[in-house]
Amino acid sequence: MTRMSRELGPALDQIAGAMDRQFDLLLRVPDDPRRPLYEAMRHAAIGGGKRMRPLLTVATAEMFNVDRQRALRVATAIECIHVYSLIHDDLPAMDNDDMRRGKPTVHKAFDEATAVLAGDALHALAFEMLAADETSLDPFVRAELVLELARASGPGGMAGGQMMDLAAEHQSFDLPTVTRLQQLKTGALISVSVEAGAILGRIPPEGRTGLRGYARDIGLAFQIADDILDVEGDADVAGKTLNKDMAAGKATFLSLLGLDRAREQARMLVDQAIGHLHGFGQEADLLRAVARYVIERDR
Numbered sequence: 001m002t003r004m005s006r007e008l009g010p011a012l013d014q015i016a017g018a019m020d021r022q023f024d025l026l027l028r029v030p031d032d033p034r035r036p037l038y039e040a041m042r043h044a045a046i047g048g049g050k051r052m053r054p055l056l057t058v059a060t061a062e063m064f065n066v067d068r069q070r071a072l073r074v075a076t077a078i079e080c081i082h083v084y085s086l087i088h089d090d091l092p093a094m095d096n097d098d099m100r101r102g103k104p105t106v107h108k109a110f111d112e113a114t115a116v117l118a119g120d121a122l123h124a125l126a127f128e129m130l131a132a133d134e135t136s137l138d139p140f141v142r143a144e145l146v147l148e149l150a151r152a153s154g155p156g157g158m159a160g161g162q163m164m165d166l167a168a169e170h171q172s173f174d175l176p177t178v179t180r181l182q183q184l185k186t187g188a189l190i191s192v193s194v195e196a197g198a199i200l201g202r203i204p205p206e207g208r209t210g211l212r213g214y215a216r217d218i219g220l221a222f223q224i225a226d227d228i229l230d231v232e233g234d235a236d237v238a239g240k241t242l243n244k245d246m247a248a249g250k251a252t253f254l255s256l257l258g259l260d261r262a263r264e265q266a267r268m269l270v271d272q273a274i275g276h277l278h279g280f281g282q283e284a285d286l287l288r289a290v291a292r293y294v295i296e297r298d299r
Contacts, residue, residue, distance in 0.1 A: 006290040015055045015075070019285070020046050023075040040110045040118040045083045048101030051292065052222075054079050056193040059286040060211065070152060071132025073135045074196050080126035081153050083187060087119040087160065103212065123153075136200065144199050152192035161185025165250070173251040179220065182253075186226075187219030194287075207255040208275045217273035218291050225295045227254040266295045 023045040029038040048141035054075035061071035090105040091112060099103050121231075129135060131221040148264055161184030168181065176274045192214040199209045233256060254262050274290045277284045 003293065007286060008293055010054060011059070011286055011289075012051065012293075015058060016049075016051045018072055019051050019054055020081055022072060036110060036114055037117055037121060040106050040114045041122055043078070043103070043109055044087050044106050044118060046098075046102070046265065049083075051079070052294075053082055053189060055192040056190065056215070056287070056290060057197045058292065060197025061200045062197075063280065063287075064203060066197065066200045069101055069259055070135055071197065071200060073129055073132075074200060075193075077126040077129040078149065078189065078193050078196060080122040080129070084119040084122035084126075085153075085158055085162070085189075087122070088117050089198045090099055091115060094166070096164070097250050136240075138202070141199060141202065147222040148192050152188040157184055157188035157192075161188065163288075165244075168250045174221065174255050176251075178251050178253060178256060179246070182220060182223040183216070186223045187216060188271065190219040212256065213276035214273045214287065214291070217269045217276065218294050220268035221266045221273065221291070222294045224253045224262050224269070224293075225297065227252040228259065228262060228266075228279070229297075230254075231259075241285065263295075270295055 003095060003144075023042065023069070023083065027038050027042045029035055029042070029113055056071075057075040057078055058068065058071045061074070062068065064233070087106045090094050090100055091107055098108055099105060105115075106118055110118075126149065127146055130149060131142055133142075135145070136142050151160060155163075161181050164181040165185055168178075172183065191212065195208060198211055214247050230252075270291045274288050275288060280287075
């Protein structure tokens with residue numbers, strides 16, 4: 001095991017525990033008719049998942065000496081958006097999945113109406129957290145965090161990518177179109193996870209170029225690895241149904257490139273991502289470790 005992987009394992013465990021504690025505090029179940037909504041939000045948000053996005057936010061923020069508790073608030077807000085997107089993606093009207101993170105999806109454990117509301121509520125909670133004084137005493141920092149997360153979540157980001165993904169079931173996409181789809185659906189939220197840490201550190205936009213390049217490349221590498229795991233992975237380890245894209249006839253990096261070229265492309269993207277961090281020293285070692293983990297993971 002390399003020094004990097006020894007460093008990454010505890011970091012992943014710590015961020016997973018921190019996220020569960022954050023959601024446990026935020027989502028206390030009230031003794032009133034809203035109870036099923038909170039229970040559904042907790043079902044989706046607590047336990048399981050890679051928590052890679054929160055780790056990226058906290059790791060980047062710590063590079064710029066940001067208070068860890070403030071970084072965790074922003075990381076939790078971004079994870080709220082990620083979890084809401086999974087709840088909605090799993091619905092019968094979208095991907096129609098029964099399992100997520102090794103347990104029944106929210107619409108299976110509860111019902112479709114509760115699942116829609118749970119996603120909506122997590123979406124709202126994300127922006128409530130970013131806009132609060134506890135996140136940053138600087139209103140300009142809070143405003144930029146809200147702006148960037150909204151951009152990453154909306155039609156020019158994750159939601160737009162999901163619309164393209166739905167269209168992919170009925171259209172034949174070429175490699176540039178699949179790349180664009182994944183840059184929006186998966187990459188946008190990964191990118192804002194990194195950039196948010198720099199925003200908290202009051203790094204101006206022109207000082208974030210290397211971090212943006214890093215995030216863009218690991219986002220694509222992450223998706224290529226996902227496509228490979230969808231074919232070669234273990235559903236029990238992944239905690240979700242595999243081979244769905246192939247069954248739906250969707251074009252993926254794997255179907256367009258083939259297994260060997262896809263693996264080579266993912267490795268190249270990881271090397272390129274690490275290269276974007278050349279301006280940083282040991283403070284960026286955790287980001288470098290995350291980049292390598294992207295293509296080494298089994299779920």
